[in-house]
Amino acid sequence: MIDNKKVLFSGMQATGNLTLGNYLGALKNWVSLSDEYECFYSVVDMHSITIRQDPATLRKRARALLTLYIAAGLDPEKNCIYYQSHVSGHAELSWILSCFTYMGELNRMTQFKDKAAKHADNINAGLFTYPVLMAADILLYQADVVPVGIDQMQHLELTRDIAQRFNGIYGDVFTIPEAYIGKVGAKIMSLQDPSKKMSKSDENPNGSIYLMDDPDTIRRKCKRAVTDSLGEFRYSDEQPGLHNLIDIYCSCTGKTPDEVVSEFSGSGYGQFKEAVGEAVVSILDPLQKRVAELEKDKSYIDSVIKNNAEKANYYAQKTLRKVQKKVGFPEKIR
Ligand code: TYM
Numbered sequence: 386m387i388d389n390k391k392v393l394f395s396g397m398q399a400t401g402n403l404t405l406g407n408y409l410g411a412l413k414n415w416v417s418l419s420d421e422y423e424c425f426y427s428v429v430d431m432h433s434i435t436i437r438q439d440p441a442t443l444r445k446r447a448r449a450l451l452t453l454y455i456a457a458g459l460d461p462e463k464n465c466i467y468y469q470s471h472v473s474g475h476a477e478l479s480w481i482l483s484c485f486t487y488m489g490e491l492n493r494m495t496q497f498k499d500k501a502a503k504h505a506d507n508i509n510a511g512l513f514t515y516p517v518l519m520a521a522d523i524l525l526y527q528a529d530v531v532p533v534g535i536d537q538m539q540h541l542e543l544t545r546d547i548a549q550r551f552n553g554i555y556g557d558v559f560t561i562p563e564a565y566i567g568k569v570g571a572k573i574m575s576l577q578d579p580s581k582k583m584s585k586s587d588e589n590p591n592g593s594i595y596l597m598d599d600p601d602t603i604r605r606k607c608k609r610a611v612t613d614s615l616g617e618f619r620y621s622d623e624q625p626g627l628h629n630l631i632d633i634y635c636s637c638t639g640k641t642p643d644e645v646v647s648e649f650s651g652s653g654y655g656q657f658k659e660a661v662g663e664a665v666v667s668i669l670d671p672l673q674k675r676v677a678e679l680e681k682d683k684s685y686i687d688s689v690i691k692n693n694a695e696k697a698n699y700y701a702q703k704t705l706r707k708v709q710k711k712v713g714f715p716e717k718i719r
Contacts, residue, residue, distance in 0.1 A: 386423075386527075387700070392560070393422035394528035396429040396469065399446040400436065401585030403453070405594040405665065408672075409570030409636040410534030416458040418532060418565065424464040425526045425697060426454050431469045431476065432519070435512040436504055449676070452686060453596070456675035461689040469522065471694035474701030479514070479521035481708055485551050486517050490543055496536070503586065520544040524559045525701045532565040535572040536582060555711040559704075570636035576610040579625035597673060600666045607662035608655075618650045618657070627654065630661050637664040 386392070395415055397407060415426060428450045433443055447468060454466050469475050491497065494516055501508045511518075519540050523531055524547075531541055541564045548559040573583045575592035583593045591606055598606070612626040620631050620642040631645050634657075640648075649657045679686065710716070 388423065390421075390423040391529040392526055393418060393424045393530045393532065393565075394427070394523050394526045394562070395425075395532050396427035396432075396522055397450060398433050399428050399430055399443065399450040400433045400438070402593075402595040402597065403450070404573075404583050404585055404596065405633065405669075406534065406573035406583035407585075408457075408596055408668075409573055409633065410567065411532060412454070412457050413570065413636070414532045414565065414567045415454075418530070419459055419464050422530065424459070425528070425700075426459060426464055426466050427469045427522060427697075428454075428467070429469045429519075429522065432515060435509065435515050436500070437507055448686070449680075451690065452676055452679050453672075455686075455689070456672055456679055461693060465693045465696050465700075466689060467693040467697045468690065471690070472525075472697045472701050474525055474698065474705045475518065475521050478525050478701075478705055478708060479518040481712060482521050482524070482547055482551070483514055483517045485554075486514075486520075486543075486547055490546070491516060494539060494543070496540070516540045516543050517547070520547045523562050524548055525704050526697075527560040527700075527704060528562045529560055530565050531562050532567070534570075534582075535566060538564060538566070558707060558711055567636075569632050569642075573633060573636075574625065574629040576606055576626075576629070579611060579629045594665060594669075596669060597676075598669070600670055603665050603669065604659070604662035607658050607665065610658060610661075612654045612658075616654075618646060618652070618654075620646055627657075630658065634661045634664050637661075637668050 395411060397403070397411060415424070418424070428447050430443065430447045451466060451468065455461055459466060491513055497513060497515065500512055520543060523544050533541065541562065545561055548561050552558055575581045575583050575587060576594070577589050577592035585593070587593050591609055594603055594606055610626060610630055612630070613624050615624060620628060622628060631642050634640070634645055635642055
């Protein structure tokens with residue numbers, strides 16, 4: 386609790402081009418929850434280097450992501466929007482927690498297996514211990530709630546296990562966080578292969594809508610989205626392509642799947658795909674314009690970076706000092 390408010394933590398990697406999945410699965414919910422909680426939204430650049438990055442590109446993308454958080458509607462006066470690498474407590478807590486995490490637990494992580502398969506030439510120790518750093522991110526701020534897409538659930542379960550193990554030994558040190566998964570949009574699938582999640586690292590650019598795609602590209606990608614040959618307008622797991630487009634449409638318009646089915650049941654897929662394209666454009670176009678506006682104001686963004694890093698450090702240090710004491714590190718002489 387901070388000032389009688391529950392705490393929310395979430396983060397996103399500044400790796401690759403963000404997709405509509407990142408927006409609908411995470412960022413959009415962050416905005417809707419931000420009044421209710423004391424929020425920490427991190428650009429998790431330390432996680433990004435588990436995969437080799439070009440330094441200048443990473444720096445640029447990290448800043449663009451931080452700007453996007455603000456453009457999406459997160460007020461940096463009320464929400465702590467900051468770079469993970471500006472708060473050394475993440476790394477320090479991560480080390481401590483890694484001594485309370487079992488190899489067997491990390492070995493079970495499906496994202497590690499996926500990423501190791503994709504980057505077979507660079508299976509580094511950071512990639513393996515990535516979920517511990519993620520646990521540190523969350524526990525450092527004593528977060529009550531963590532809004533994420535479904536793909537992060539396994540990491541969140543591990544975070545809870547680590548926190549409970551630590552609390553079991555040392556008393557109530559950490560708040561046990563709950564995941565917050567949105568009702569729609571928690572798993573947006575590829576437009577070209579609806580059995581795979583929409584991903585920044587998809588080799589087929591037509592599978593993903595990138596947040597910075599221009600309107601014509603968005604419309605074209607929606608038009609080309611894979612559906613099926615059944616020709617029936619239903620919201621059914623047997624029609625995964627259509628199911629995904631309905632999810633996207635609902636998430637962008639606030640309508641329910643039932644409403645969408647009755648709205649489009651008389652029309653062909655083509656007409657619906659056009660409507661999906663327009664719905665996505667109507668969300669992303671204003672977002673892109675706000676990003677462009679904000680990018681012009683360099684000193685404003687700089688001040689957000691500086692002030693919020695200080696705020697994040699303040700809360701991080703509070704937890705860290707408590708944890709260090711519990712595990713037996715000697716007190717600093719001041
Ligand atoms: P990342 O950067 O891969 O994704 C950021 C957020 O977007 C969600 N997401 C999706 N949601 C729906 N459909 C999709 N296709 C889709 N793709 C991505 C993710 O679930 C996530 O919520 N490890 C995290 C970042 C992280 C973090 C944290 C998150 C680091 N520390 C602490 C929460 C709390 C990651 O790589 O997310």
